[in-house]
Amino acid sequence: MVNGQLSFMSILDRNGQVVYDAHSDREGAVDGQELNTLSLERLGWTISSGIKKGNLYGWVSVVSYVWVAIAVVTVICAIIYIIYITRRNYKPIQIIMNRIEAHQIRVLEQSGSRTDEMKLIDGVLENLINHMMDSDKKSRENVLLQRSKLFNDLLNGENLDHAVERLKDLSPLTGMDTSSCFAVVVGEINRYEKGFQEQFTRGEQNTLKFALMNVLQELSRNADMQCWTEWVSSDQIAILFLSTDSSPDMTEQIRLVAEECRSWVEQNLRISLSFGIGPIAEGIKAIRESYMAAETVMHRRLLRDGDVALAGQWRDQLEEIFASFERDKLPDDEIHSLVQAMLQMLSREVAVMSEQLQEKLSEENINKWLMLMKEAETLEGVKDILFEDLTDLFRTYVSVTETKSYKAMVNEMKNYIEEQFANPDLSLKHLSDRFQITGKHASYLFKTEFNMKFVDFLTELRMKETERLLKNTDLSLQDIAQKVGYANGITLGRVFKRVAGITPGDYRRMKREHHDPES
Structure with a gap:
């Protein structure tokens, strides 16, 4: 219980006689320090214990040496770590300095004068910053060019292999997939050369065009719709609307946005606009058809009823015709006769425009359509058959009219090249x-x-x-x-x-x- 190397203990009676003595006779016990004393009154004993002389300092010294050793090891490790980190992080600076010295040696050999190192570093940093700014600018311009190219590809039906991924990366439209519904609207500045260009300077024209794009986007957001606007020519802007839920009211919502934009721009910017609205396109590949239909509307300025016109309005009129059939409770024979008369009249008016339309509206095809309609069991079935056939006919008609309008321009272009x-x-x-x-x-x-x-x-x-x-x-x-x-x-x-x-x-x-x- 008692370490003879460090401590001692002794028991004395009332007379001071030693009853028990533990290690007190060894070296250091006589002059040691007595730490504890306990008196037992019944027995008259006094118990005392303490540490021998010199052993307390030795014990404390042992503890001190341990901490000193730890501190020394810590300092040495810290110095080694600092040297390692400094050498590792200094390598790029050392490489730069070596290149600066090599450059100075070449300059000294060529010109005989030594350049200022700080001036050289300042020039290099300035060139680096300018290069980074130019690179960022070119990157932004490249994105704008890619975005514009994607927009034109969608309108022309070209390079559509990865169109969905490109749309997600480049366009402002979100939440689209291959089954999303789109619609293209073409807006045109009326009296562009005689009014717009003469009234405003080039800078004012660019500002007003930018403002028009923002107005369209803001009005679309207010109507809970997404749109993407790009100028496709100096006087025409194309707006691509997106609907993710194929709402039947999408066309009406677009018409209201176009009408509100036309009215606001005319009142606040003093610019007269016209809009042609293409039909709803189901999927990305059908965007071209919507754009062509909207363009066709814009090419028929004299036949438009108002400044906002819908492509494919024949569908609404055909809906009204079938609604009147149902409302008037017409017999089957009269319905078939009226449909036949309508197709024959359409053939006389349209088939002369091209061989394609003539083939579509041939007597054989019309009789085939009529036979299918007679086999239909409901009025809705007759309407579906007629709508499908007339939609295909309308696409051919749009293609023919577009080709005819461009053919004259291409011939004029050819004559111009031959002259110039x-x-x-x-x-x-x-x-x-x-x-x-x-x-x-x-x-x-x-x-x-x-x-x-x-x-x-x-x-x-x-x-x-x-x-x-x-x-x-x-x-x-x-x-x-x-x-x-x-x-x-x-x-x-x-x-x-x-x-x-x-x-x-x-x-x-x-x-x-x-x-x-x-x-």
Whole structure:
């Protein structure tokens, strides 16, 4: 119970005689420090204990040495860690400094003067910041270009393989899928050249167009609808509406938004607008049909009733006709006779426009439709059959009218190219500005109509004129190049050899050698 190395204990009676002595006879007990004393009155004993001299300091010293060792180890570890972290984080700075020194050595060898390091670092940082700002700006511009391209692809029905993913990434529309319903509205500024352009400066025009986009988006949000707006030409804006629940009132809601926008803009911005509303398109691939129908409405300005017109209003009128059939309780024979008369009248009015429509409304097809309607058991069944057939007919009609309206423009474009092929600035951009259509659309129309690219057609015209000048004149290649629209003779020679297979000089020599024997 008692450690003889550290402590001692003794028991004394009333007379001071030692009753029990534990380790008190060893070294250090006599001069040790007595810590505890206990008196037993009944026995008259006194118990005392304490620590021998020198052992308390030794025990405390042991404890102190442990803490000192821990502190020393901690400091050493901290120093090692600081050195490691410093060396690791200093490596990029060291690499930069090495490059600066290498650059200074090269400059010193070339110019003989040493540049200021701080000035060099400041210039590098400034260039880096400018580069990052330019990169961010180009990135934003790239997003805008991709967004505009996606919008045009949707309207033209092109590149729709991953359209849903692109819409989610680029468009402001949310919550869409492959079964979502869309509708396209085309808005047009009335009297654009005579009113809008003459009344406002270029900067004011851009501001008003931007304001119009914001007004449309705000009115759509107020009507709990989503829309995406883009200017498709200088005077036309296309609005793509999205509905995720295929509401039957979507067309009416769009009409109210368009009417409210037209009224607000006319009152506050003093701009007159017209809107053409396309039919509801079920799925992304049907957006093109909605856009074409809205465009068709805008091309019939003189036939529109008001500044907000719906495409496919024949459906509403046909609904009213069948409602009157049901209301008047007409017999089956009269209903079939009226439908037959309507189809025959439609054939006389529309079939003459094209062979496609003539085939659709042939007597054989009309009789087939009438037979299917007679087999229907209800009036609703008759209406469904007629609606399906007339919808297909309407799509053909829209396609034919669009082709006819563009055909004249494409022919005019072809004549313009034939007259201006010697103009070095003649390009798709030049044609788009001249005919107020996009360059991509101009290229598409040209290839569709003439089965060749615009560039190939232009090159063919220039090569024919080059051959004529090489054969009949002594003009130099440089002079001929300027006459056919090329900047220099080198470019003309390269193109001519690619097309004809021989150089212009060899062609001229061959033609003249062939001509001399005949003469």
